[in-house]
Amino acid sequence: xxxxxxxxxxxxxxxxxxxxxxxxxxxxxxxxxxxxxxxxxxxxxxxxxxxxxxxxxxxxxxxxxxxxxxxxxxxxxxxxxxxxxxxxxxxxxxxxxxxxxxxxxxxxxxxxxxxxxxxxxxxxxxxxxxxxxxxxxxxxxxxxxxxxxxxxxxxxxxxxxxxxxxxxxxxxxxxxxxxxxxxxxxxxxxxxxxxxxxxxxxxxxxxxxxxxxxxxxxxxxxxxxxxxxxxxxxxxxxxxxxxxxxxxxxxxxxxxxxxxxxxxxxxxxxxxxxxxxxxxxxxxxxxxxxxxxxxxxxxxxxxxxxxxxxxxxxxxxxxxxxxxxxxxxxxxxxxxxxxxxxxxxxxxxxxxxxxxxxxxxxxx
Amino acid sequence: xxxxxxxxxxxxxxxxxxxxxxxxxxxxxxxxxxxxxxxxxxxxxxxxxxxxxxxxxxxxxxxxxxxxxxxxxxxxxxxxxxxxxxxxxxxxxxxxxxxxxxxxxxxxxxxxxxxxxxxxxxxxxxxxxxxxxxxxxxxxxxxxxxxxxxxxxxxxxxxxxxxxxxxxxxxxxxxxxxxxxxxxxxxxxxxxxxxxxxxxxxxxxxxxxxxxxxxxxxxxxxxxxxxxxxxxxxxxxxxxxxxxxxxxxxxxxxxxxxxxxxxxxxxxxxxxxxxxxxxxxxxxxxxxxxxxxxxx
Numbered sequence: 111x112x113x114x115x116x117x118x119x120x121x122x123x124x125x126x127x128x129x130x131x132x133x134x135x136x137x138x139x140x141x142x143x144x145x146x147x148x149x150x151x152x153x154x155x156x157x158x159x160x161x162x163x164x165x166x167x168x169x170x171x172x173x174x175x176x177x178x179x180x181x182x183x184x185x186x187x188x189x190x191x192x193x194x195x196x197x198x199x200x201x202x203x204x205x206x207x208x209x210x211x212x213x214x215x216x217x218x219x220x221x222x223x224x225x226x227x228x229x230x231x232x233x234x235x236x237x238x239x240x241x242x243x244x245x246x247x248x249x250x251x252x253x254x255x256x257x258x259x260x261x262x263x264x265x266x267x268x269x270x271x272x273x274x275x276x277x278x279x280x281x282x283x284x285x286x287x288x289x290x291x292x293x294x295x296x297x298x299x300x301x302x303x304x305x306x307x308x309x310x311x312x313x314x315x316x317x318x319x320x321x322x323x324x325x326x327x328x329x330x331x332x333x334x335x336x337x338x339x340x341x342x343x344x345x346x347x348x349x350x351x352x353x354x355x356x357x358x359x360x361x362x363x364x365x366x367x368x369x370x371x372x373x374x375x376x377x378x379x380x381x382x383x384x385x386x387x388x389x390x391x392x393x394x395x396x397x398x399x400x401x402x403x404x405x406x407x408x409x410x411x412x413x414x415x416x417x418x419x420x421x422x423x424x425x426x427x428x429x430x431x432x433x434x435x436x437x438x439x440x441x442x443x444x445x446x447x448x449x450x451x452x453x454x455x456x457x458x459x460x461x462x463x464x465x466x467x468x469x470x471x472x473x474x
Numbered sequence: 475x476x477x478x479x480x481x482x483x484x485x486x487x488x489x490x491x492x493x494x495x496x497x498x499x500x501x502x503x504x505x506x507x508x509x510x511x512x513x514x515x516x517x518x519x520x521x522x523x524x525x526x527x528x529x530x531x532x533x534x535x536x537x538x539x540x541x542x543x544x545x546x547x548x549x550x551x552x553x554x555x556x557x558x559x560x561x562x563x564x565x566x567x568x569x570x571x572x573x574x575x576x577x578x579x580x581x582x583x584x585x586x587x588x589x590x591x592x593x594x595x596x597x598x599x600x601x602x603x604x605x606x607x608x609x610x611x612x613x614x615x616x617x618x619x620x621x622x623x624x625x626x627x628x629x630x631x632x633x634x635x636x637x638x639x640x641x642x643x644x645x646x647x648x649x650x651x652x653x654x655x656x657x658x659x660x661x662x663x664x665x666x667x668x669x670x671x672x673x674x675x676x677x678x679x680x681x682x683x684x685x686x687x688x689x690x691x692x693x694x695x696x697x698x699x700x701x702x703x704x705x706x707x708x709x710x711x712x713x714x715x716x717x718x719x720x721x722x723x724x725x726x727x728x729x730x731x732x733x734x735x736x737x738x739x740x741x742x743x744x745x746x747x748x749x750x751x752x753x754x755x756x757x758x759x760x761x762x763x764x765x766x767x768x769x770x
Contacts, residue, residue, distance in 0.1 A: 167668060169664055169667065188667075189668045190667065190668065190669065191670070195668075196664075196668050198661045198665060202661035202662050202664070204662065204679075204683075205769065206683040206684070206686075207679075215669060215671075216670070219669050219670045219672070220670075271669070
């Protein structure tokens with residue numbers, strides 16, 4: 111089932127009456143989520159991700175705009191008839207019920223001609239539990255399970271009524287690092303197996319990149335960019351998106367374009383053909399810098415952190431804006447720790463220019 | 475090792491002394507009093523030990539009346555007051571406007587002076603030389619026949635008694651239940667809403683279990699408090715509760731000690747121990763029932 115959002119907007123009245131005006135949590139969302147895809151809504155806290163999710167599932171009513179599931183408009187339908195499954199950030203498992211009862215709960219709500227016999231409810235609950243691999247724990251209470259297991263129960267409960275759309279609100283934020291890796295694979299697997307259109311909200315760019323088919327990057331209620339994970343990383347539309355994606359973060363400098371050459375500080379770094387003379391922000395991905403004694407980018411060396419497969423070089427530069435400058439280089443090419451300076455040769459594909467005023471991308 | 479053990483006891487000493495003098499010693503003393511036959515208050519001597527005091531108390535019509543009154547008050551007021559409190563709390567929880575106002579109004583009886591409350595009930599229910607009391611005026615206005623609620627038939631007095639008790643205990647229960655309801659995570663309701671759960675089912679399957687520990691606390695303390703009823707009876711019917719036929723077990727104990735016909739610590743002790751056994755039994759039953767129905 112594809113999900114279409116048309117000019118979706120949600121405003122909240124400002125609590126501080128002196129300031130007045132509305133807080134716009136979701137501003138003019140207009141995009142289509144293709145059938146059967148896994149979409150990551152990515153943005154910093156307070157950017158309106160969860161509000162967008164609540165609009166789609168119907169817990170909140172939009173101020174303006176429409177929502178379609180397939181061809182059907184659901185904008186004014188209550189949540190229960192939309193056919194959505196929602197997994198809450200804290201799972202919201204009923205603590206007094208066993209896993210079996212938790213998973214069966216949505217099915218027991220069905221009334222009229224949709225009402226299911228007890229055996230059918232038990233069978234479907236078992237099936238959902240099997241899908242998320244907790245069928246051995248059906249008699250447990252949520253408090254007797256680990257965070258990862260609770261997460262699976264929550265997903266099973268959302269899936270058991272066979273929703274058209276599955277929504278996950280920060281599904282991994284309550285798990286420890288190792289479990290997070292495991293669970294995100296699990297979510298990907300479950301999504302593939304069921305083929306349900308899935309939207310999940312996260313502030314963790316790594317999480318979003320690793321499992322999404324499409325990433326929607328948000329800031330202050332506005333969509334910044336919608337693209338496949340690799341494209342968002344390689345081809346950011348503005349400085350915010352470039353800074354938000356990638357670990358270690360992109361290195362940002364203040365620079366200037368003169369006669370088709372990019373100047374950072376006193377270094378004439380690379381050729382940027384076709385860009386008019388102007389002040390710019392320069393973003394260089396950490397993996398876009400290769401140590402080279404002849405390199406045009408002359409930096410001070412702070413530290414060399416060996417990480418095994420590759421090496422993280424911490425450096426300084428006069429034109430830098432970001433606090434921590436890092437280059438990721440192959441172990442074989444790492445500079446000696448005793449050096450005071452290091453020269454890099456930037457890869458033009460990993461160097462992005464942004465307008466100094468609008469912070470929009472300047473392509474070259 | 476030894477000195478740290480000593481220190482531990484030293485730290486516990488204030489609590490042990492306090493509890494020992496004011497709780498444990500009196501309890502043991504009461505038990506001894508209750509089995510001393512023919513105890514003489516002045517010479518502090520007795521004829522020996524036996525169960526005569528218990529037999530006397532259990533055959534005393536005043537005591538039996540007190541037990542009947544107490545049980546009636548317990549059975550009527552505990553479920554009704556808890557139920558009303560739950561209804562009020564649910565209503566308070568579901569409104570947005572004027573919520574604080576209503577909360578304050580419902581809490582007022584808790585901070586109102588008992589004597590003032592008694593006075594209000596007098597105006598409502600007591601017939602005087604000048605008026606039949608507000609409630610009677612109301613009954614007569616609708617064509618009914620007035621009743622003397624304070625010195626009239628037993629059922630009328632019991633009605634006023636229960637009405638008063640419920641009214642007095644309601645605010646505290648409303649307060650506890652309102653905060654219990656407010657502390658239930660909104661996500662549970664959102665989850666239930668998305669799953670299309672009906673309101674009745676949300677209440678039965680989610681709200682009730684979630685607030686069950688608080689509800690249980692109120693029921694237990696409600697039972698114990700109602701069994702210890704005495705001061706409210708005095709506020710309504712005066713000190714001659716036996717005469718009014720509205721005595722309670724605690725009232726009986728007090729009368730046996732200090733009342734006009736008092737001076738019988740042995741009988742008072744026996745009655746007190748009987749009350750203790752009743753409360754203990756009921757509380758144990760409560761605890762057993764709660765194991766199946768309360769979710770912590």
